[in-house]
Amino acid sequence: xxxxxxxxxxxxxxxxxxxxxxxxxxxxxxxxxxxxxxxxxxxxxxxxxxxxxxxxxxxxxxxxxxxxxxxxxxxxxxxxxxxxxxxxxxxxxxxxxxxxxxxxxxxxxxxxxxxxxxxxxxxxxxxxxxxxxxxxxxxxxxxxxxxxxxxxxxxxxxxxxxxxxxxxxxxxxxxxxxxxxxxxxxxxxxxxxxxxxxxxxxxxxxxxxxxxxxxxxxxxxxxxxxxxxxxxxxxxxxxxxxxxxxxxxxxxxxxxxxxxxxxxxxxxxxxxxxxxxxxxxxxxxxxxxxxxxxxxxxxxxxxxxxxxx
Amino acid sequence: xxxxxxxxxxxxxxxxxxxxxxxxxxxxxxxxxxxxxxxxxxxxxxxxxxxxxxxxxxxxxxxxxxxxxxxxxxxxxxxxxxxxxxxxxxxxxxxxxxxxxxxxxxxxxxxxxxxxxxxxxxxxxxxxxxxxxxxxxxxxxxxxxxxxxxxxxxxxxxxxxxxxxxxxxxxxxxxxxxxxxxxxxxxxxxxxxxxxxxxxxxxxxxxxxxxxxxxxxxxxxxxxxxxxxxxxxxxxxxxxxxxxxxxxxxxxxxxxxxxxxxxxxxxxxxxxxxxxxxxxxxxxxxxxxxxxxxxxxxxxxxxxxxxxxxxxxxxxxxxxxxxxxxxxxxxx
Numbered sequence: 348x349x350x351x352x353x354x355x356x357x358x359x360x361x362x363x364x365x366x367x368x369x370x371x372x373x374x375x376x377x378x379x380x381x382x383x384x385x386x387x388x389x390x391x392x393x394x395x396x397x398x399x400x401x402x403x404x405x406x407x408x409x410x411x412x413x414x415x416x417x418x419x420x421x422x423x424x425x426x427x428x429x430x431x432x433x434x435x436x437x438x439x440x441x442x443x444x445x446x447x448x449x450x451x452x453x454x455x456x457x458x459x460x461x462x463x464x465x466x467x468x469x470x471x472x473x474x475x476x477x478x479x480x481x482x483x484x485x486x487x488x489x490x491x492x493x494x495x496x497x498x499x500x501x502x503x504x505x506x507x508x509x510x511x512x513x514x515x516x517x518x519x520x521x522x523x524x525x526x527x528x529x530x531x532x533x534x535x536x537x538x539x540x541x542x543x544x545x546x547x548x549x550x551x552x553x554x555x556x557x558x559x560x561x562x563x564x565x566x567x568x569x570x571x572x573x574x575x576x577x578x579x580x581x582x583x584x585x586x587x588x589x590x591x592x593x594x595x596x597x598x599x600x601x602x603x604x605x606x607x608x609x610x611x612x613x614x615x616x617x618x619x620x621x622x623x624x625x626x627x628x629x630x631x632x633x634x635x636x637x638x639x640x641x642x643x644x645x646x647x648x649x650x651x652x653x654x655x656x
Numbered sequence: 657x658x659x660x661x662x663x664x665x666x667x668x669x670x671x672x673x674x675x676x677x678x679x680x681x682x683x684x685x686x687x688x689x690x691x692x693x694x695x696x697x698x699x700x701x702x703x704x705x706x707x708x709x710x711x712x713x714x715x716x717x718x719x720x721x722x723x724x725x726x727x728x729x730x731x732x733x734x735x736x737x738x739x740x741x742x743x744x745x746x747x748x749x750x751x752x753x754x755x756x757x758x759x760x761x762x763x764x765x766x767x768x769x770x771x772x773x774x775x776x777x778x779x780x781x782x783x784x785x786x787x788x789x790x791x792x793x794x795x796x797x798x799x800x801x802x803x804x805x806x807x808x809x810x811x812x813x814x815x816x817x818x819x820x821x822x823x824x825x826x827x828x829x830x831x832x833x834x835x836x837x838x839x840x841x842x843x844x845x846x847x848x849x850x851x852x853x854x855x856x857x858x859x860x861x862x863x864x865x866x867x868x869x870x871x872x873x874x875x876x877x878x879x880x881x882x883x884x885x886x887x888x889x890x891x892x893x894x895x896x897x898x899x900x901x902x903x904x905x906x907x908x909x910x911x912x913x914x915x916x917x918x919x920x921x922x923x924x925x926x927x928x929x930x931x932x933x934x935x936x937x938x939x940x941x942x943x944x945x946x947x948x949x950x951x952x953x954x955x956x957x958x959x960x961x962x963x964x965x966x967x968x969x970x971x972x973x974x975x976x977x978x979x980x981x982x983x984x985x986x987x988x
Contacts, residue, residue: 556764560755
């Protein structure tokens with residue numbers, strides 16, 4: 348078990364550098380005129396160019412630039428945003444809390460709804476409830492966030508006035524509820540379907556027949572035997588979804604003006620702010636890898652048949 | 657519940673079970689009669705799909721309804737018709753009075769709970785014992801079914817046991833609440849031959865110790881000959897012959913039983929061709945007119961193709977068969 352974790356952590360180091368390299372290369376290839384992007388609309392003098400190059404090494408070949416970047420990383424310096432003129436680490440520290448809050452709230456809402464509805468429709472497959480949820484999940488699946496987010500904002504934020512239209516940095520849970528709901532729809536349908544099929548499959552398992560033959564109540568057969576087995580894949584899916592939602596909040600954060608990770612990333616990509624994008628994506632990669640590792644370890648804890656060595 | 661200690665231990669009267677599916681109604685069991693006395697081993701013998709497992713699950717009341725429906729008949733335990741009991745009382749009968757073990761112990765045990773938990777669960781839910789006390793009882797039971805080092809193995813999971821040991825765990829679980837009927841649905845089919853013998857030996861032993869009635873569902877004639885007192889031969893949802901084990905092996909009265917016995921390889925027939933039964937049992941959605949066995953029967957005549965088989969005929973005390981040509985088959 349310990350060796351497994353060490354191995355996974357070492358793999359993570361490699362993945363991390365691979366990911367930064369890729370993102371860095373993509374940003375480099377995408378660059379138009381980084382100097383102009385830096386100064387915005389104003390005209391740029393030759394002396395300014397030289398001064399900027401001394402600071403950002405923008406005229407150096409790609410590999411040299413990447414080397415400068417990695418050297419900074421290794422000393423704990425994620426660099427400075429070209430457009431914001433602030434250290435990336437400072438911006439990350441500001442953006443993460445609200446994104447984590449948003450993602451966790453979204454996952455919580457999605458999981459509660461998906462698991463309870465999935466269990467109910469899995470127990471009575473083909474029933475009215477099952478068919479109704481099937482239709483609803485299809486609609487939700489077919490509705491892209493680009494549509495859902497503005498519609499929800501207009502209907503519940505502007506017209507009904509139930510929720511604030513936009514969200515500030517120190518927003519409370521209530522302020523985040525509407526964006527979290529919108530974000531949750533990204534994962535709710537798959538979570539529900541996975542729960543349903545997992546429950547339905549386990550209902551037919553031989554050990555359920557044994558549990559009935561043991562004279563257990565229906566409540567116990569389902570609660571202790573069916574659910575304990577059915578929820579293993581669901582819990583791991585929810586774990587992966589947490590990672591996906593933290594990174595996948597670009598549109599939602601953009602629409603609701605939430606100053607989180609996705610929001611910054613979106614702005615950075617548009618402004619060709621290389622260091623900002625690479626810095627944010629690298630941290631996202633780390634978050635993703637750590638969550639995946641936790642999910643894999645959780646899997647072993649939930650299913651005694653799985654052991655890592 | 658008012659169980660009558662003088663009534664027969666277990667009696668099944670004219671039970672019918674059908675599966676209502678989209679493709680039609682499959683009549684899996686069409687009038688089964690069985691009787692079981694304390695200490696008796698009743699073997700229910702038949703090919704796959706003859707309704708023997710469905711009969712067992714109907715007795716236990718663990719058929720999936722829908723699609724399965726018990727449409728007719730009685731299951732009397734000590735004089736009480738279990739089919740008429742409300743679900744809550746019926747549930748109390750399971751494991752307490754009638755317990756069951758299954759063919760494939762690996763899939764029949766829950767993979768995510770330790771065997772100790774799964775055995776202890778019976779004591780906790782039915783007897784209200786504490787977790788610790790339940791676990792102590794589980795160790796005792798594992799000891800009784802001769803699982804070595806039971807104390808340390810009680811926390812192991814099903815996949816950590818060998819096939820034979822897993823079936824012992826199943827038996828321990830079935831014995832937990834001291835039932836007086838044990839239904840074993842092909843308990844040794846998934847095991848290799850030496851382990852089969854050990855498990856059958858264990859079953860025979862615990863049965864003797866507790867004077868339990870044992871319903872042994874199997875398709876293995878060899879297993880039956882060793883342990884059964886009485887045999888019920890089933891074909892296409894019906895008991896076609898019912899007799900003490902000695903009589904059946906010496907003088908089968910139904911053509912199907914006779915054909916089954918002739919299809920057993922024997923050392924003294926070495927070199928001769930084996931008399932297998934040709935064809936397959938009928939699909940339960942499409943049972944042939946007349947006697948369901950007639951397409952495969954060596955004795956079949958016109959009457960077998962047109963009329964249903966005659967009612968069970970009492971050949972001797974405790975011995976019945978259902979065929980137009982019993983005398984011919986018996987050779988008298």
